[in-house]
Amino acid sequence: MSRSTRSTRTTSGAAVALAALVLPLAACVDNGAASSSGAGALTVDSTADACDVSAAEAPSGTLTFSVTNSGDDVTEFYLLADDRLRVVSEVENIGPGLTRDLVVQVPAGDYYTACKPGMVGDGITAAFTVTDSGEEVGPTGPVAEQLATAEADYVAYVKDQVGSLVAGTQQFADAYAAGDDATARDLYAAVRVHWERVEPVAESFGDLDPLLDAREADLAEGEEWSGWHFIEKDLWQPTPEANGGTAYTALTPDERLAAADTLVELTGELDARVTADDFTFQAFQISNGAKELLDEVATGKVTGEEEIWSHTDLWDFRANVDGAEVALGVLRGVAEAQDADLVADLDDRFATLDDLLAQHGSVDTGFVAYTDLTDAQVAELAAAVDAVSEPLSRLTSTITDAA
Structure with missing residues (x-):
C-alpha cells in the first residue's frame, strides 16, 4: 500500500x-425526524434488554425507523448488513424518553437491526429482511x-x-x-x-471505529483497549485522583x-x-x-x-x-x-x-x-x-x- x-x-x-x-x-445533512406512513414506516422500542422492531421485514426502497428509547440509558440503533459488521446506517445518542428517526434507502436482502443500550457492548440484534418491492431503489x-x-x-x-x-x-x-x-x-x-x-x-x-477511537469509558468489561485514546492516556498520564484512585502505570x-x-x-x-x-x-x-x-x-x-x-x-x-x-x-x-x-x-x-x-x-x-x-x-x-x-x-x- x-x-x-x-x-x-x-x-x-x-x-x-x-x-x-x-x-x-x-447540499446537507440528516438523521432525524422524517415521519412517514405505509410499509416503509417502522417503529423501534429500545429498552435495557430489548430492541422491539414493529416488523421483521419491509419492502425495498426508503425505510424510516422511528426509534424510541424507553430505557434509562442513552441508546443507539443500527441497520447492519448481513455480516453484522458493516453499518448501513445508524442513529446515535438517543436519550431516555426521546424518539429519533433513521431514514435509509435499501435494496432487497438480508440485514440485522440492533439497539445498543448504554452505547456499549455488542447490542441486541435481530434478523431483518428487505423484500423486493419491484420498484427501483434510489434516485432516477x-x-x-x-x-x-x-x-x-x-x-x-x-x-x-x-x-x-x-x-x-x-x-x-x-x-x-x-x-x-x-x-x-x-x-x-x-x-x-x-x-x-x-x-x-x-x-x-x-469493526474499525471501536478499535481505533474507543474511549476508556466506552469499553465493556474485559474488552481490550487500543487506538488513539489508549495512547492519549499514556501521553497525558492522569493523577491517581483522575484514574479511579489508582496510580497510572506508564506503558513500557x-x-x-x-x-x-x-x-x-x-x-x-x-x-x-x-x-x-x-x-x-x-x-x-x-x-x-x-x-x-x-x-x-x-x-x-x-x-x-x-x-x-x-x-x-x-x-x-x-x-x-x-x-x-x-x-x-x-x-x-x-x-x-x-x-x-x-x-x-x-x-x-x-x-x-x-x-x-x-x-x-x-x-x-x-x-x-x-x-x-x-x-x-x-x-x-x-x-x-x-x-x-x-x-x-x-x-x-x-x-x-x-x-
Missing part, C-alpha cells in the same frame, strides 16, 4: 483547499446524476482525508514509539483532525511500540477499504453522517469527554463541523431544489457556529484547551450546535424525497 510522504501541515492545507472546492457543489433521472456526482465528490474527499491520516499517523506513531513525547503530543490533535472529519465512514465498517517501551504498530496497522486497513475499487458512500449515508458528526460534538466534544486526558476537544469539534459542512456542500444542489429555505437556514446556523469556534483558535494556529473555556463559553457553543442539529436532522428526508 502506498503511503503519502506529505507533512501533516501540508496535508491539512490540502484538505481545506479541497473542502473549499467541494462545498459549492451540493437528473437527480440520480446529481447525487452520483455528490457521492463521487464525497468519496474523493474521504480518500484525501484518510491519505493525510495515514501519513500523519505514521509520524505520530514513530515519535511515540521512540519516546519523543513532546513531538507526539504536538502531532496528536492535528493528525486526529483527519479522522474526525470522516468518522462516519470509519463507523460504517463496524515494548508496549508503546505495540500500541503504535497497532494504530498504524488499523489506519492502513481503513485506507485500504476506502481506496478499494468497490468503495461507495451513498447520498443518504452522507447526510446521515453529517448529523452523526454534529451528534458527536454535542455528546462528546462540547462536554470535554472525548479528549479527557489531552483536552484537545476543540480540534475534534472543528473537524466534526468541517465534515458536516462538506456533506452539506456536496448535497447542496439537490437539497436546494427540494427545500431552499432549509439550506439557507443551515448556512446561517453553520456560519454562527463557525464564528464562535474561530474565537477559540483554528486548525492551522491551534485551539485553546477545553479546560480553558468558561462555563458560559461551553454553553454558547452547545447552543450553537443544537441550533444546527435540528434543521440538519431533516436533510436525509429532503434528499430521499427529491429522489
